[in-house]
Amino acid sequence: MTKIQTIADRLQMLREELRREHLSAFIFPTSDPHQSEYTADCWKGREWISGFNGSAGTAVVTLKHAALWTDSRYFIAAEEQLQGTEYQLMKLKIDGTPTVAAWLGRELADIADKAVGIDGMVSSANSVKELITDLRKEGGITLRTNFDPLQRIWHDRPAIPDRLVEIHPMEYAGEAAHDKISRIRKALRHQHADGMLMAALDDIAWTLNLRGTDVHCNPVFVSYLLIATAEATLYIDKEKLTPEVVGYLQAEGVGVRPYDEVRQGLKDYFEYNILLDGDEVNYTLYQTVEREIVDVSSPVPLMKTVKNEREIAGFRSAMLKDGIAMVKFLKWLTPAVKAGGQTEVTIDEKLTALRAEQPLFRDISFDTIAGYEAHGAIVHYEATPESASALEPRGLLLLDSGAQYQDGTTDITRTIALGPLTEEQKRVYTLVLKGHIQMELCKFPAGATGTQLDILARQALWCEGLNYLHGTGHGVGSYLNVHEGPHQIRMEWKPAKLQAGMTVTDEPGVYLEGQFGVRIENTLLITPYKETDFGKFLQFESLTLCPIDKAPILTELLTQDERDWLNAYHQRVFDTLAPHLNQEETDWLHEACAPLTMNHEPK
């Protein structure tokens, strides 16, 4: 009741401001001035106004109604969180769901002078430009971008974080900041650009070999980086910088100015033109620039996703530690559940504690998704002490988790049989596993995109009329964000080409609402496979080192190639992890990694 009441109060305050400003509606995207996927608390305006805390969504409030758009990952969670508020849930990519502009067109149909607001600082230039066009088409609605009602009504709005920045050592970064800046300048010349404004926080952290703790789970720090032909300037609040970091930046050729002077910095920029990625830079800053804009994709994300040797070594080290923590956890789990008293929340605490024991552990890399049975069908479920299911020695637990170690970032999903399963659970689990393995086995020419590969993870499911609506895989940062682009493996077209040195997850799943969910995820590294008259071919190598639960597998459904892959993977997991485990853990792992037996054979 309290929360629902709060949302109603907030909407009332908002509407008073809208009336004062002669606005018919306001749009709250999930974003911040840096187009971050995860944002600092001060930019969680959409969550504050709607109560929905998922990582993607757009709230729109008119004087009479309110609606929230989100994607299939959050349909169930959003429905729960919006219950009792006046928000109507708008399911993206479902037939009949209107766009924000179309909905506003209908809602405001009777109003003569239609103006809608959005904060131009927290939306990308491209998304605002598109919105302007769409709203104009929908009965001539105009969009105002220079007003943020939250400044007036969000009284306890958190401040912009001021946490200290630390240097990411060369041992893990593998390339000095000044060398990266040189490479970026070369890429800019290739685009006939004299400079660029970098707004993406992980791109800035990668470029400068710096890390921060401003954003939950993402080791980034709030700042902008303006690179020109001869100068580079980091716009950051000085409280965040130790003398050591100030000296380091100077030595790397990077000047420092206060965070809120970036607009002035753009006005003072004197070169002929500047590269601004309209998907990355916010609308307000984009509009500030008076020089010619080279609006193309930033070259930095692609440079960042191709890992160097030190970064790959760091991944291997991080994955070893993460595997050790996971094995200790899995060995503990089943007896603990049998003993009783465990919930989705308590096991998450246990897992995080085990990870925290590992060297160089810094944080988790995203909020753990521990979904038991029906909760497993909520794709991005986050258990709370109130919602958490008690775990019983039966059924499936979906566990998607990861850590930030200073040498690498991890992301792993296992679906674990806590005891007896239904035949349907076994069948669905085995089909998801087939998809997972087919992707692991994939060989492909350099230049292929993730869209081309995606079907391999789905074909076994599609044959049974099953599917999942999320992507199959995303890049993983090197002690950086767990979601990294521009490459992805997904059904939608993504033109970014897969290259050796990129990381990408392989995480097919199936979610049966009200019943259970299955997802099996490893983080993979793209490596050279062979070179022939037909060109260079690439393959995947699993970085993740953790047994895949064999209990739910209907072995007969796997092909020989699939069985061979699983057995070889388990052998490698055992050989790599066992030297770091005690005898009891080794014995458990030995059993977990033993070759598959056909179900009809005696064990």
Place this chain on the structure above:
Amino acid sequence: MTKIQTIADRLQMLREELRREHLSAFIFPTSDPHQSEYTADCWKGREWISGFNGSAGTAVVTLKHAALWTDSRYFIAAEEQLQGTEYQLMKLKIDGTPTVAAWLGRELADIADKAVGIDGMVSSANSVKELITDLRKEGGITLRTNFDPLQRIWHDRPAIPDRLVEIHPMEYAGEAAHDKISRIRKALRHQHADGMLMAALDDIAWTLNLRGTDVHCNPVFVSYLLIATAEATLYIDKEKLTPEVVGYLQAEGVGVRPYDEVRQGLKDYFEYNILLDGDEVNYTLYQTVEREIVDVSSPVPLMKTVKNEREIAGFRSAMLKDGIAMVKFLKWLTPAVKAGGQTEVTIDEKLTALRAEQPLFRDISFDTIAGYEAHGAIVHYEATPESASALEPRGLLLLDSGAQYQDGTTDITRTIALGPLTEEQKRVYTLVLKGHIQMELCKFPAGATGTQLDILARQALWCEGLNYLHGTGHGVGSYLNVHEGPHQIRMEWKPAKLQAGMTVTDEPGVYLEGQFGVRIENTLLITPYKETDFGKFLQFESLTLCPIDKAPILTELLTQDERDWLNAYHQRVFDTLAPHLNQEETDWLHEACAPLTMNHEPK
């Protein structure tokens, strides 16, 4: 020598015209006023000026040099045909190959006032617009579009064809022309367009249920169709119309005006706006329009590719006849080759004769590709009496052929063992077959695109470092063009969604230059598979009915699913064709369709 001499003469005449017109170069695309893939002879200007007769290519002639761009299907053929001329071959999609604009930029670098010509009537509006932009970027080259030098120098240029048009009966068309026009008008309203100019000859033939013989292998007729809110006008030369067709068109609500009055028709068009597909309508006509242009994809190709029940029945009937002809041919082939005296040309004549015996046979649907051994590695090889290899009782014959029957169009490739094979031939053949079968087995959600499916036909090849650079599949017309869009199965992104009722080929291959080529192709129909909580799923059904040669198969390389598919397919081929064959043919087919035996088992 004669041909090479001719090309030199023609280039000299062209350059005289270029000098007279103050042009530094001229561009000859492979196209016609209708953006046809296959054009009437009068528009084969690129072939006339270069000597290269492939179905795709662009010739560019400057005052000093000449170059020809074509794609990987024609690299070998083009190299042969351009030998001895001054043309330099430019291999598309190969690293280091410049674009036409970039090449011209370099070639004309020293010239001050740079103007290049292209005939705006034989290039799409979009391609010319793109060329204008690209040439401007390359050192300010301007493009002139209103001059066709071929009018002056191609003295024996053929006339525009004037062959008679015939009515395509409702029995095969399944939907009356006036109903199709109603559907098109509805689609136009959906795009807020009042009318459209249709230039694609197969779209016009489909819309009006008319067929012609103006273009080799394609049953179309040269014309434009202008559809307005209340009127429809066919621009066609009157000699092509019998009184019956004139009466038919009148009854269907379609007026007739002469072909060369289409520009006037566009000038006289009086509605508010008009849909012109800039990829379909030529630049000159596009520029003629004075009304607002709605430049979006024409709705007609998509309507045409989804076959109705009568068209599907026609396909089945055509495929039965084509299968009978193919079986008679295959039964004849091996003994005939053993007896000696057969070449790539003589067997093509035999096959065409057998097809011509079938009811409703009208033509072949494309020039047969009969490539024995090394010739099989030339993707679009066309044997001539001079080039044709003599067939010997060993090695592989690649045979890609098809027919136009009044009830349907066929397109089939078989690769046939004429006798003993090398181990590599067997291995490559089996890998291609695996790819072919994996596509046949594919199940996919409605809304999937061919780009997503493509990898299934390639994965077995990629695992061995093999590949093919052409697409995996294209739509097939209903007694219309053998290549039909907009959907395709290929590595490049094609956004057109696969729908039930579409036809599409499945034709993976491997081409080892100087050695042999393998391609295995069926034409498939997309049909409903199942509907679940996850939506509608689709599958493929082979329309093609013809045994796939088992002799080259290394059975052990096939999975059980793949073996099962082949055995079931062969059973269906036998059951469907046998009732139409004599005893000897039935016996041959029985053996050809017998289940696979493992190679290590006794036969």
